[in-house]
Amino acid sequence: MITDLFSQQRGQADKLIAYGFKAIAPQYTLTQPLSVANFELTITVSLPNTVTTTVIDRDTQTPYTLYLNASSTGSFVAQVREAVLAALQAVADSCFESDVFSAPIARDLIAYVDQQHHDQLEFLWKKFPNNAVWRRANTKKWYAALLTVTPQKLGLTGDDELTVLDLRLEPDQLSQLIDQQHYFPGYHMNKQHWYTIILNGQVPFEELKQRLEHSYQLAH
Structure with missing residues (x-):
């Protein structure tokens, strides 16, 4: 126990x-x-x-x-x-x-959000204990999610689970961003408003922070 x-x-x-x-x-x-x-x-x-x-x-x-x-x-x-x-x-x-998200880049993001917005991850789904969201304190709207998925969920191959970040973006910008390599249609979200980034270091941390802040603003 x-x-x-x-x-x-x-x-x-x-x-x-x-x-x-x-x-x-x-x-x-x-x-x-x-x-x-x-x-x-x-x-x-x-x-x-x-x-x-x-x-x-x-x-x-x-x-x-x-x-x-x-x-x-x-x-x-x-x-x-x-x-x-x-x-x-x-x-x-x-x-x-x-300690679900133990990868260094995920832990850095968690620390950044805590320092910048004083928001804590919310684990909302008992069936999916490795998935969590951040929401704005004032609007209660989600602005980011940390999820654990299999590569197949993103159209990729492999056996190791991936830690991904879901963020908001304007619909007219999504089609220009999605490349199926670094940026994917939003997993587990409305694909007209969300996209997914694999937290494997290919997207620089500074860019992750900028994109997270933009998503935060969209959750007004």
């Missing part, structure tokens, strides 16, 4: 410290009461995303481990498991960031 929760997340050291974790190199630990019986929960984080838990019965000072075994059933173990998951979810929400 822990692996699934943090598998595509990256812990942030400053946020862990602010949350109350203590840095004991190379790990971060947090001990807190558990809302079941007289139990105590210790969460240990090794960056970027290795998380372990220990539950101690404070009355006997002995570990309680049944919650870690998926085959263990019963109302009490279910309560403990639920309380541990709730605590872990709170840590994930407060101290971890999505």
